[in-house]
Amino acid sequence: MSICDSGYCCTKIDNLGVVKGSDIILENVSFHIHCGQLTTIIGRNGAGKTTLIKALLGDIKHTGNIRFQNHHGREKKLRIGYVPQKLSLDENSPTSVYDLCASFLSSVPVFAVKSKRLYRTVEKKLSDFGAEKLIDKRMCDLSGGETQRVLLSLAMTPVPDILLLDEPVSGMDQEGLDTFYKKLTELKNSNDIAVVMISHDFQYVSKYSDRVILLDKTVLCNGTPEEVLSSEAFKKAFKIDLRGV
Amino acid sequence: MFDYDFMKNALWAILLITPLFGLIGTMVVNNKLAFFSDALGHSALTGIAIGTLLGFTSPTLAMCIFAVGFAFLLNGIRSSNIASSDTVISVFSSTAVALGLVLLSRMGTFSKYSSYLIGDILAISPEELPFMAVIFIFTVFFWLFAFNKLLVTSTNASLARSRGINTGIIEYIFIIIIAMIVTISIKWVGILIINSLLILPAASARNISKNMRQYHVFSVIFSIFSGISGLVISYYADLATGPTIVLVCSAIFFITFIIRKVRF
Numbered sequence: 001m002s003i004c005d006s007g008y009c010c011t012k013i014d015n016l017g018v019v020k021g022s023d024i025i026l027e028n029v030s031f032h033i034h035c036g037q038l039t040t041i042i043g044r045n046g047a048g049k050t051t052l053i054k055a056l057l058g059d060i061k062h063t064g065n066i067r068f069q070n071h072h073g074r075e076k077k078l079r080i081g082y083v084p085q086k087l088s089l090d091e092n093s094p095t096s097v098y099d100l101c102a103s104f105l106s107s108v109p110v111f112a113v114k115s116k117r118l119y120r121t122v123e124k125k126l127s128d129f130g131a132e133k134l135i136d137k138r139m140c141d142l143s144g145g146e147t148q149r150v151l152l153s154l155a156m157t158p159v160p161d162i163l164l165l166d167e168p169v170s171g172m173d174q175e176g177l178d179t180f181y182k183k184l185t186e187l188k189n190s191n192d193i194a195v196v197m198i199s200h201d202f203q204y205v206s207k208y209s210d211r212v213i214l215l216d217k218t219v220l221c222n223g224t225p226e227e228v229l230s231s232e233a234f235k236k237a238f239k240i241d242l243r244g245v
Numbered sequence: 246m247f248d249y250d251f252m253k254n255a256l257w258a259i260l261l262i263t264p265l266f267g268l269i270g271t272m273v274v275n276n277k278l279a280f281f282s283d284a285l286g287h288s289a290l291t292g293i294a295i296g297t298l299l300g301f302t303s304p305t306l307a308m309c310i311f312a313v314g315f316a317f318l319l320n321g322i323r324s325s326n327i328a329s330s331d332t333v334i335s336v337f338s339s340t341a342v343a344l345g346l347v348l349l350s351r352m353g354t355f356s357k358y359s360s361y362l363i364g365d366i367l368a369i370s371p372e373e374l375p376f377m378a379v380i381f382i383f384t385v386f387f388w389l390f391a392f393n394k395l396l397v398t399s400t401n402a403s404l405a406r407s408r409g410i411n412t413g414i415i416e417y418i419f420i421i422i423i424a425m426i427v428t429i430s431i432k433w434v435g436i437l438i439i440n441s442l443l444i445l446p447a448a449s450a451r452n453i454s455k456n457m458r459q460y461h462v463f464s465v466i467f468s469i470f471s472g473i474s475g476l477v478i479s480y481y482a483d484l485a486t487g488p489t490i491v492l493v494c495s496a497i498f499f500i501t502f503i504i505r506k507v508r509f
Contacts, residue, residue, distance in 0.1 A: 059403045082407040087400050092505075093275065094454035100400060103393035104408060111271070111392050111461040138455060139400075 009035040009071045011078065011162060011194060016064035018051050025051045028218050029064070033162065035071075036188055037210035038195045042202070042228075044237055047216040049198045050085070053166050056196070057082055068161060081155030081193075083148065083165040093140045097131075097150055098122055100139055104154055129153045129183065145176035156187065163187065165197035169204070177201065181208045202229060246480050254369045255433070255486065259472040261377040262430050263442075265384050267468030269422060270447035271460055276399045279444050280331060281319055282423055284338035286439040288315040289431045290345025293358055298348065305373070305429065312424040315341065320420050364435030364487035366476070377429055384422050391415055396457070434487040442487075445494035446471065452501035453508075467497050 016029040026048045033039050041049050055062040057080060068078035089095060099110045101122040108115050119135070126132045131149040134142060142150065148168050155163055163184075169177055181204055188195045199205050205212060205225060212228040214221040220233040228234055246252050273282055289308050292315075296307020315337075322333050349355045360368065398405040398412045405412050423443075431439055450463035475490030482489075 054403060057403060057407050059406055080407055082404055084401045084404050087404075089400060090277075092451055094451055094456055094460040095275075095396065095400065096456035099396065099457040103396045107390070107393055109389050109392045110396065111388070111457045114458060136456070 011068045014065040016055060016062055018055055018062045026217060031213055031219055031222050033194045033196055035194045036192045038184060038188055038208055039211045040205045040209040041198045041213050041215055043215035049215055050166055053164050056164060079160045081160035081163045083151045083155050083168050085166040089140045091140055095139045097134045097137055097139060101154060125153045125157050145172045159191050162194045167198045169201060177204055251367050254371055255366045255476055257374050258369045259476055261381045263468040263472035264465050265381060265426050266442045267446045267465035268388055270443045271464050272395055273443055274447040280334055282443050283440040284319055284334050285312060285316055285424055286427050286436055287338045288312060288341040289436055291341045294345045294348035308428045312428045313421055316420045316424040362436050363485050364433045366433050366486040368432040380425050387418060395419060438487055438491045441491045445498050449498040449501040452505040
């Protein structure tokens with residue numbers, strides 16, 4: 001019996017497929033995502049990882065079903081927190097951390113008003129991620145790790161059912177990586193939410209993930225980090241990738 | 246100088262339109278739409294030509310319809326992730342200019358329309374001012390109610406959609422506004438330089454702004470200041486108004502650019 005049948009909250013992805021023009025990007029993708037777990041999606045470049053995240057977000061057309069079942073076994077609409085890979089902000093862009101956060105949280109136009117109440121709310125949300133001092137900085141001046149902390153605080157407001165992260169750790173140093181993974185672990189445990197992320201850093205994947213999904217157009221392997229990282233499919237997938245490089 | 250009716254009309258037009266250039270320019274620059282809005286300005290020639298062919302008495306109406314249609318087409322290209330949308334936009338832009346020139350010269354009356362290239366401040370008629378006022382009000386309301394959504398969309402569209410924002414509608418209203426403002430101003434600013442008015446105040450403001458409030462305040466002030474001082478200078482020095490305004494904008498840009506280099 002899978003956990004999905006036993007009353008825990010769970011998202012079922014069933015036979016998901018994405019076609020772009022005449023190319024099949026994803027086909028027959030089926031797996032379950034469980035609350036309180038960190039599921040990492042790995043795969044070679046062009047395996048369809050980001051496409052899968054976008055399909056889960058409902059951002060691109062797909063076939064198949066995505067269904068969310070809450071703790072009481074009832075199906076409900078999935079609330080997703082999303083942390084994108086990058087923002088399109090060039091150097092010198094005058095969007096401050098407050099501007100971006102306030103734009104998400106309120107409809108009070110940030111170009112005209114700096115609301116004190118909203119400022120305090122944003123500051124408090126950021127402080128959960130140790131980012132309250134960044135509030136008046138420009139987004140374009142933040143480091144990779146700082147940007148991710150701001151984006152995480154946004155994705156966690158309001159608390160979602162699933163947190164989707166698209167390669168959030170690229171450009172982070174060792175210390176930043178440790179802090180980031182510890183924060184994710186804390187989030188999934190204290191809020192009992194499902195965390196799904198794309199990552200290439202296998203050392204951290206095996207240390208922190210509860211489940212790993214090896215993807216290449218479809219699910220090649222799905223299991224605990226030990227199972228997937230020692231599988232034949234894993235060795236084959238990344239050998240091919242290395243040769244390609 | 247404001248005893249003359251045409252100068253009064255010009256001043257009114259500048260007071261109604263330059264704040265809008267400053268306002269929407271902020272997001273044109275943020276969204277990297279400079280090339281897009283440039284193409285849109287160029288398309289105005291075809292709009293005039295088609296309007297003339299179809300027998301429209303006022304070319305402004307034909308230009309508006311054409312500009313909005315053209316803007317939708319360009320936006321479709323931009324968002325379809327075609328590898329080099331810049332190239333495709335350039336192709337459409339050149340085609341629109343060439344088609345406009347061919348159609349207008351075919352009728353042997355091009356000299357009648359050559360003022361559209363560099364603009365003519367005398368061309369503003371009092372009947373157009375209420376139309377400008379309507380666009381002014383519409384744009385300000387859109388900015389007040391939809392700016393946050395526009396900012397989020399420009400930062401990351403997938404992220405915006407994940408928060409339930411209908412990014413498509415927001416973007417389309419925004420480009421309709423760009424198309425309308427460019428079209429109604431083209432007569433007095435001129436096709437060749439209309440884009441500078443949209444880009445320069447915001448680009449200057451960016452040099453010295455740390456957040457969205459400063460960005461908007463500076464951009465709007467620079468735009469209005471350039472408009473009024475350009476009008477006054479051009480009147481006394483007997484110059485074309487549109488290009489004079491743009492020169493003031495350029496001077497402001499270089500000053501702010503130096504400030505940025507010194508400060509940061």
